[in-house]
Amino acid sequence: MKTYLWAAAAATVLVGSAATAxxxxxxxxxxxxxxxxxxxxxxxxxxxxxxxxxxxxxxxxxxxxxxxxxxxxxxxxxxxxxxxxxxxxxxxxxxxxxxxxxxxxxxxxxxxxxxxxxxxxxxxxxxxxxxxxxxxxxxxxxxxxxxxxxxxxxxxxxxxxxxxxxxxxxxxxxxxxxxxxxxxxxxxxxxxxxxxxxxxxxxxxxxxxxxxxxxxxxxxxxxxxxxxxxxxxxxxxxxxxxxxxxxxxxxxxxxxxxxxxxVAAVAAAVPEPASWAMMIVGFGVVGFALRRRAKVQTAVRFA
Missing domain, CATH: 2.60.120.430 (Galactose-binding lectin)
Known part of the structure; x- marks a missing residue:
């Protein structure tokens, strides 16, 4: 059984809307x-x-x-x-x-x-x-x-x-x-x-x-x-x-x-603050390791 919430009334003609999809x-x-x-x-x-x-x-x-x-x-x-x-x-x-x-x-x-x-x-x-x-x-x-x-x-x-x-x-x-x-x-x-x-x-x-x-x-x-x-x-x-x-x-x-x-595109997830912190720490560790490796290579070259 369908239930409609309009007040009983004669049909009403509405203003036309755009025909575009x-x-x-x-x-x-x-x-x-x-x-x-x-x-x-x-x-x-x-x-x-x-x-x-x-x-x-x-x-x-x-x-x-x-x-x-x-x-x-x-x-x-x-x-x-x-x-x-x-x-x-x-x-x-x-x-x-x-x-x-x-x-x-x-x-x-x-x-x-x-x-x-x-x-x-x-x-x-x-x-x-x-x-x-x-x-x-x-x-x-x-x-x-x-x-x-x-x-x-x-x-x-x-x-x-x-x-x-x-x-x-x-x-x-x-x-x-x-x-x-x-x-x-x-x-x-x-x-x-x-x-x-x-x-x-x-x-x-x-x-x-x-x-x-x-x-x-x-x-x-x-x-x-x-x-x-x-x-x-x-x-x-x-x-x-x-x-x-x-x-x-x-x-x-x-x-x-x-x-x-x-179907709407699914937006990429935004990292939580804790995830951002872990990423920043990770970048720092990688950077430190790269700098240390560069120093070791330089020392070997000029020994």
Whole structure:
């Protein structure tokens, strides 16, 4: 169950932001360490990036999420052996990308981005993202990371509309290569996670539609976007490893999201005062030894 902290209100159009790529560093992720139900979270940061893994049984009661925040990507709904982070495992347009892995059908892992205020779904201009599926993944061949719009319907949460590679051409996910999935209001196929919007989970009876068709199917309601998600898992059998990068979402008159996930360079450690003292003493000893050796050599030369 998602909890939103905005006051119920009609969709608000925001002032547009710059369309240039925005670097999302691994150091901006939240440090999640603790439990939720039977799920236990551990976050680690190394020179190869930041990863959050939650071990324990599946189900929402055992998943760990970061603290609610807006205009920032953070870990959400991680559980069942799922891992999410920003790492160098699969670099794209830089040294990193958003990393996802699952270990079983219980696994789930997302990165979440909440808008500072809801915006009308009808103002969507375009959305795209790049994904990578590692050839070692054993889950069903059609699965790859997905993009989700979290939707308000008449100011109440109504699930998500999901952009997934498979439903664009009913083809399995390419492996070992980066693939771009894109859509606009009138192009690209989305499926719904909640019956409040219509047929769910790619139901054959009209469950896959363009955004314009979803809006038309809910013509008497006000649909607005409150958040963005990229993620994997929940019901995926087998294992998965892969990544997402270059998430781009544009609305008429804003806001624009253009996220390039990167790993920050690890700064060289600064020696502690005691270490400095030992180094200075060491330099002194070396210098004394060199001077003494020079004197001995001189004495031998002129004997």
């Amino acid at each position: 925005q670097t999302v560093s691994n150091t901006s992720l939240q440090n999640l360490n603790g439990t939720n139900g039977a799920g236990v979270a551990t976050t680690t940061t190394t020179p190869t990036g930041t990863r959050t893994t939650v071990v324990g049984p599946g189900g929402g009661a055992n998943r760990v999420s970061g603290a609610f925040t807006t205009n920032q990507w953070y870990q959400n709904n991680v559980g069942g052996g799922g891992t999410v982070g920003i790492t160098t495992d699969y670099s794209r347009n830089g040294n990193g990308s958003a990393f996802f892995s699952t270990t079983s059908a219980d696994s789930k892992a997302d990165l979440q981005y909440y808008l500072s205020s809801p915006i009308a779904l009808s103002s969507l201009s375009s959305v795209s993202f790049d994904f990578y599926r590692d050839p070692a993944s054993t889950t069903t061949a059609l699965f790859s990371p997905v993009f989700r719009f979290d939707i308000y319907k008449n100011c109440g949460f109504a699930g998500a509309l999901v952009l997934e590679n498979y439903y664009q051409a009913n083809q399995n996910a390419p492996v070992g290569t980066w693939t771009t999935v894109s859509a606009t209001l009138g192009t690209g196929q989305f499926w719904a996670t909640n019956a409040a919007l219509g047929p769910t989970f790619a139901d054959a009876n009209g469950g896959v539609k363009t955004m314009a068709e979803w809006i038309a199917a809910n013509s008497t309601a006000n649909l607005s976007v409150v958040g963005l998600e990229i993620g994997v898992g929940s019901g995926w059998t087998g294992t998965f490893s892969g990544a997402v990068d270059n998430v781009r979402v544009a609305f008429a008159n804003g806001p624009n999201v253009n996220a390039n996930f990167e």
